[in-house]
Amino acid sequence: MRQTVLSVVLEVQPASASRLREIIRGIRKAEETVKTDADWYYDRLRHGVPLLQFMSMTVCEDAQFDPVLVIECNFDGAPGPFWAQLENLYSKELRDMLRCCQRPRGKLQALFDHVTAPESRAAIAPFLEAATIWPAVFHIGNRGLPRERSERETALFDYCQKRLDDEPALRSRTATEVHAALRTGALAQFPWLNKPEQPQVSTAENIADWANLIGFLVLAVAVLTVPGLLLRSTFPSWLPALLGILGTVWAGFHLNWMKDPALPGLMGLPNPPVIIFGIGGVALFGAVVSVGADRFLHWSCVSTVGAMICSAGALLAVILAWIDVLETADPSQTAPPLNEQKIRDQIASEDRITQNHMISIVHLKPGVLRAILIRAGLWGLGYFLRLQARDGYLASMRTIHFAHWAFVSNGSRLMFHSNFDGTWESYLDDFIEKAHAGLTLAWSSGVGFPPARFLAFEGATHGLAFKNWARHSMTASQFWFSAYRDLTVNQIERQVLVADGLRTPTLPEVKAADWARRL
Amino acid sequence: MTGADPLRPAATGFGAKVGSFLFAHLPPVFGLLRWIWPVPHFGATWMLTRYDDVREGFLNDPAFMVPYKGKLDVIMGGVPFFLGMADTPEYRRDVGAMRAIVRPADIKDRLIPEMNKRAEAVVAGANGEIEVVDTLVRQLTFDVLNEYFGVFAPPGVDLRVWATRLFEFQFADQSNDPSLRKEVDQYAPGLLTLIDNLIAERRQSGADIDDVLGRALKAQAASPDPEAAGYSDKQIRSALIGFVAGGLPQPPMIAPQAMEQLLRRPDALAGAQDAARRDDDVALAGYVFEALRFDPLGPAMPRVLVEDVTVAQGTSRAVTIPKGATVYLSFMSAMRDPRRVADPDTFNPKRPSSDYIHFGMGLHQCFGIHINMALVPLMLKPLLRREGLRRKPGPDGHLAKRGPFADRLVVQYRP
């Protein structure tokens, strides 16, 4: 079951920023006051846009840029139907919001004019589709679980809890019998238990996930080895070998790592010094093979492979050294200017329901190497997470419903969105204590980020500095919606297990006992 | 004239057969058009097939004018009726006048209980087998709503026939069939006189009956300038003719079509029956209008452009349609457009309202939308509550259509 994570980012006419905020707050107010169901807010949106899981609308200010309007959407299925549902509900408000935005140049202009013209009745969805910014990397906690299914399974879960509370006689039965008793009753109320569900990750998605990651790795290897291949095909073998060795030696001279206490390894890999030594060795080995095979054995094929290996090793070494040089000289903002009022607004909006939301936009550090690495890094991280984090776990934590990073302002800024369980403090502490590498990799290219090493080390481990930096880059959203305000990622998965158990006609005692523990 | 067939005899011949075959197989044709030729046209006749474009056509009422005025004048004897108007002060006055006396509260307080009672009586009296189109739905519609409007036919007049003919003339007579016109030239003045008489009689009798006619006359009496308030005799007459001839023939089209679609889908039928038995009218309406998405009132609504219009401006399919062109807005196609409707081929009774364009949109959205949304499911409800609901074996058990009209569908159930 496909889920989509996207955002629309539009520059706002500065003078209209406060009007825009008012329109967005107006939507929020309407949703929070018009109640059709006794104990639920946001009924109109929940029923009108059944595909929607999380959504935020925020006007983000920045000292260097005009304000931007960010509409972040996380929903089931393809974008088209989602936008149609949203437009049907907020057609007037969305059009008024767009009218507060700057007229885009380029191919969006005609569409924008059409949609925002006075008295315009043109569909807004095509413009929002065309203005969509796709995430550079995203993560979904309950992958392949549409909201419609979670809602069904919530009702089933509550039904089971109620029966267990109301029928003490069940306590004297075996787990198999308890399962049978619950299933018999549940089938009448939940006939869908007899129908198969769509798989959370379809075969096509599975193949695509693997193909993407493998393709990415192949491309990365190709990029690193092609210089060797090209040089070897035009020049004698000593030239690529010499260039490779020179590069490696340059890298060796510029690396600062030996002065620092050894960094820990990452994800089962040895620590950076060992890796760097290894890479240097590979370059040297390639050079020797290339020249040796050519001069003494006249095996030009092997010589070419040697040149490619040498090229890859030397390039990696140069890149690492270059990063090290950059990182050593990188200024980091130890005391970001914290606007107390802004932070108060954020804190006041937090911890109202089970989940919280954060939106942050940071400037990116300059330089061609950084520009390439941050894109390649996020790209690869995305493919890696698609395979690695299918069960929703990032390291040992499973608290994120939907999160994504995207480049905005023509690639000069990096935007981060997250919809997570628990408090902001606990969310950041989780990252600081358990998953700082991935976070540092994604954010260390941000201007002012606490000092990082080799893109993925340190950085986010500087707890207070990192929290201050993150806070100052954030904005309190004027509108934020969660489709299920009391479900955690864990609870949604727990309900899946309970429902799966009830789909099975009979469970043997061991499995039934395991199933009953989820209740 | 009681007992006359409300529908005219079916067209015959090869052309008619091809036409009815195509009519029954429109969805795949629309699917193809949406994909490769989203704005097809033949001469001055255009069609919009994508959701966004159809929506734009409906909403852009200043440019997409309703083409109904000419024939309406024939029916109404030259008195303007809001269905034929642009968004003018007169339009707002007339619609406002009717909204003030056709009140939302009536649906809950009056129409729903009445419909429930009568529908149950019809089904209970049918003893295990019933024809859905005429015996059930048409009868219920005319009985319940005419009583509400205060429109009663004198002996010898079958309003079902008159209204259906006038409806066909107004909305489904693209070829201007002279034989139909002949009938209309008889029924239209007949209906005018009938309503005029009703107004006169009511005023004379001084009876205080709380129906639409009664309320209109009261409003008229209370107003210093009835014409400016929208309650002159002629305005009242036009409105009542509009309701009877424009509104009442529609439920007998859509309710049987919904039933047919449910009968084709055992799961959906079971769900609808469950909702009916649980008295969950919201869920039941979900089933009925979702069923209708697969066979709505018609394939498209016509509009005439009063200026050049660029449809889908800013997209690659943008096309400028010249002033004067007739544009068909295919809401049937729009409701199956996967670009805007999630899983359009799946029967899902819990769709959001954005997935439906059953009643049009914007200025000329069906005046009776709320009445229809509430009452159409209830016409089928007593039948759906019955055990053993099934098609009658043989051809009668499948919905037959005559032109765009549902003709006959017989179902059986355990009495």
Next chain:
Amino acid sequence: MSETEVPRVSDRWKVAKEYAADVQGLIASPFADLPEAASLFLSLPENAGGSWLHALRQVIAVTPALGLTDPSIALAFTCSGLRQMGMDEAALGSFSREFREGMHQIDRSRRLGDDDKTTSIPGGPVWGGNTFDPYGKQATKTPVTVHAVLLLYAKDISSLNGLIAKAEHALSEAGVIVSHRVDIQVTEREHFGFADGVSQPILYGPAIVSGPGTESKWHRIPAGEVIIGQTNAHGDLAAGPIVAEVPEKPTMLGVGNAPPGYRDLGRNGSYLVIRELQQDVAGFWNHMDTEAAALGGGLTGEWLAERVVGRKIDGTGLLPETVLHPDSSVARTVNEFGYFNEDKDGLSCPLGSHVRRSNPRDGLARTQDEAHALVHSVNSHRILRCGRKFGPPPADPRQQDGVARGLLFMCLNTDIARQFEFVQETWLLNPGFATQADEVDPLMGPKGRMSIPACPFRHRPKIETFVKFAGGEYFFLPSLSAIDYLATL
């Protein structure tokens, strides 16, 4: 189990000599040898300055961490107190946000669960700092405004009374009022009858001299978690307040970690969290009896209460019989255990019990590999508790006697948000804690269901609230040199 089996904090580690004269004794020891104590909550006059500290010093002195002395004294200030004494806004701004805003700030109150009427005493909490809040909405005002707390500890009641009399006299001379007073004692059991104070973190680091038996992976935390200026669990120096140097006004304050032009006010100090919690003992036990009976199966009120608390009444961990083997060492049975290997599903100690929520140890791990890392992570959120009980122990725990009693909860930490508030919000009051749904701490949280894992399926009694918030605030517990500085204000 007798009290002596629980190793005292002071037996395990000491503050190193070069720090001990500056660090307040309360950080190193809860003064368990001085069973009688009183907490005097003080209200200062307008523009109090620091002179009242001079007056106080004439009669009693704040105790350093040099060793046990009788009597012992601790002193701490609220933000409003420091402002009242004339500390400038720039210096106040260098304190942590939590301290500056106070415990009753409207959003904090919501997040700590204090805005819930059912978890506070009727009429709402009585005392707090009533901190001035220039941003956002006004903090909730409490009837009693507290500017500082003076904690007095003595061996017996008469010497304590003498101490109080001396202090009160000196304070009233200086115009300082004791606006709220809570007499507190060391008792073997807290009022519900459970052995208390069993699980405490063990500090380590350059400022600490570790005693024997302190290698425990379960409880070791760096000194910077409690002492400002030391390295904390995130590897940073625990941040504290600083004051600008004034050339014409020489000060005893060291430079410490302060940048040039500043003196380090926070170094060797800590933040002290105090919450006065009233306990309805009879209500609790009668409710436990009723609910246990409703569960059936011959379960008793004691059984249920032990699951609510998460320990046995004698303080032993609720662990499977196989773990509580008679041969295992006392230390292990008392406190050296994890949940991941012993009781992952909470069949012995319920996942949502108070003790397990307060310190989940490795219980939140998914795999064995993670278990170790998680202990480290969990230990980044520990607090050093030093609370005491007030009111007499109940004669009959099931008999309502109308006497006010409870716990004066006190704890020390350097990052209130990451330590005390994290425990309260992310563990105790988190409805999704440890894969649970819509359940909060059964002891401290508002009333609700509590799942007790069992075979074939969980019990889920409804637990009411019998611990109620009566007042509290965040305090700055300065070093002795910082107190000297404050006296010069």
